[in-house]
Amino acid sequence: MKDSKTDTLIVIGAGITGLMTAINAKLSGLEVYLLEKGNKPSGSSVRIAGVLHSGARFAGSDNDLAKVCFEEWKWWISVLSKDKRKVGGYFIKLKNEPTEYLESWLNSLKSIGIPFSEIDSPELGKEINANNIDKYYFVPEIQINASFFTNELVKVAETLGINYLPLSSIQKAEINEDEYEVTINVGNQVKMIKGFPIITSGIDIPEVAKKFGVNLEYSIYQGSHILINTNINELLEFVHKPGTYDLLIPSESGAYITPTLVPYNRLIITEEELESISSALKNIFINKPEVIGYMTAGRISINSPKSVLKGDYIANLNNLIIAWSNNYACSRRVSYYIAEILGIKKVLTPKAFNFS
Ligand SMILES: Cc1cc2nc3c(=O)[nH]c(=O)nc-3n(C[C@H](O)[C@H](O)[C@H](O)COP(=O)(O)OP(=O)(O)OC[C@H]3O[C@@H](n4cnc5c(N)ncnc54)[C@H](O)[C@@H]3O)c2cc1C
Numbered sequence: 001m002k003d004s005k006t007d008t009l010i011v012i013g014a015g016i017t018g019l020m021t022a023i024n025a026k027l028s029g030l031e032v033y034l035l036e037k038g039n040k041p042s043g044s045s046v047r048i049a050g051v052l053h054s055g056a057r058f059a060g061s062d063n064d065l066a067k068v069c070f071e072e073w074k075w076w077i078s079v080l081s082k083d084k085r086k087v088g089g090y091f092i093k094l095k096n097e098p099t100e101y102l103e104s105w106l107n108s109l110k111s112i113g114i115p116f117s118e119i120d121s122p123e124l125g126k127e128i129n130a131n132n133i134d135k136y137y138f139v140p141e142i143q144i145n146a147s148f149f150t151n152e153l154v155k156v157a158e159t160l161g162i163n164y165l166p167l168s169s170i171q172k173a174e175i176n177e178d179e180y181e182v183t184i185n186v187g188n189q190v191k192m193i194k195g196f197p198i199i200t201s202g203i204d205i206p207e208v209a210k211k212f213g214v215n216l217e218y219s220i221y222q223g224s225h226i227l228i229n230t231n232i233n234e235l236l237e238f239v240h241k242p243g244t245y246d247l248l249i250p251s252e253s254g255a256y257i258t259p260t261l262v263p264y265n266r267l268i269i270t271e272e273e274l275e276s277i278s279s280a281l282k283n284i285f286i287n288k289p290e291v292i293g294y295m296t297a298g299r300i301s302i303n304s305p306k307s308v309l310k311g312d313y314i315a316n317l318n319n320l321i322i323a324w325s326n327n328y329a330c331s332r333r334v335s336y337y338i339a340e341i342l343g344i345k346k347v348l349t350p351k352a353f354n355f356s
């Protein structure tokens with residue numbers, strides 16, 4: 001790679017951002033080390049219910065994000081074979097809800113080009129109270145098993161010859177003539193690697209950045225998927241006015257709800273909040289569903305240094321990059337921006353992954 005910034009990449013953190021970045025770089029001809037602190041990926045990418053948004057969820061309230069999601073959705077549809085993803089999604093309007101938001105939502109879908117169709121009576125499961133529902137729309141959201149898929153990508157990375165180093169921790173990082181020398185512990189061994197670092201360690205980005213002498217201004221948020229004991233057959237969203245807008249995701253043990261009903265910044269959800277979630281759901285379900293568990297994940301918001309990419313986070317510090325994908329589906333976009341900065345090719349095709 002004569003024209004690229006480096007021959008060797010040291011990617012720190014094997015979540016979806018690190019994996020996509022590492023795989024693209026390896027396919028472009030770089031030598032790649034992929035460091036992971038756990039024995040396998042252990043961040044948000046393996047703790048989510050795995051909706052790769054078409055953009056419909058954000059249409060009407062954040063059209064820029066909706067557009068980005070739709071572009072990424074088209075890419076995921078093109079690379080994921082049918083057995084690797086499920087496509088489905090019912091958006092509903094309840095009878096007692098105002099129509100204004102629905103109108104702006106539909107207008108946004110049309111202007112962005114996100115496919116949708118109004119339908120009569122979908123098979124959403126016996127527990128849905130169809131009497132309270134005014135309108136149904138089908139929108140082709142993708143759902144994947146994010147934990148399974150992320151671990152599959154680790155196998156792809158290893159097969160491609162990426163040096164995957166689980167259970168590793170950085171001891172020190174020193175810069176020498178524009179190139180970093182990174183000393184790491186891998187199990188009982190100490191290893192020194194020279195190369196260009198990409199920090200993709202999710203909510204641990206600040207801690208890793210500090211080892212490279214970079215202090216960040218940031219906030220961390222924890223969010224929960226709440227598991228309720230009810231069965232739905234497909235994805236289901238409520239079309240509410242922005243701000244009271246929730247998502248239900250089917251799972252083997254019930255359905256996950258990602259609430260905007262509760263504050264999105266801590267792990268513990270109070271009894272009152274659970275009660276308010278349950279009572280909000282009673283419009284939709286015949287039996288009041290109970291909350292039976294949580295799955296928590298973290299988000300990071302970095303204010304400084306500024307991101308070179310709107311929506312996701314990429315800081316280009318010339319001899320080091322810091323990156324975080326705002327959502328799982330945006331990881332391809334982030335890896336391609338990184339490729340541009342490094343001067344390498346963008347080669348994440350179905351053939352490259354051997355997905356189809
Ligand atoms: C509640 C919630 C629900 C969400 N739901 C969705 C959804 O349905 N769809 C969607 O698209 N997005 C969703 N997201 C967003 C999505 O989870 C993230 O955007 C995405 O997973 C970020 O991936 P990442 O690789 O940047 O970080 P992570 O997945 O967190 O990966 C970071 C990795 O770095 C490793 N690491 C940490 N420190 C070190 C270190 N010192 N050395 C080496 N490795 C280290 C960690 O173990 C981890 O494996 C959700 C987020 C939250 C909080």
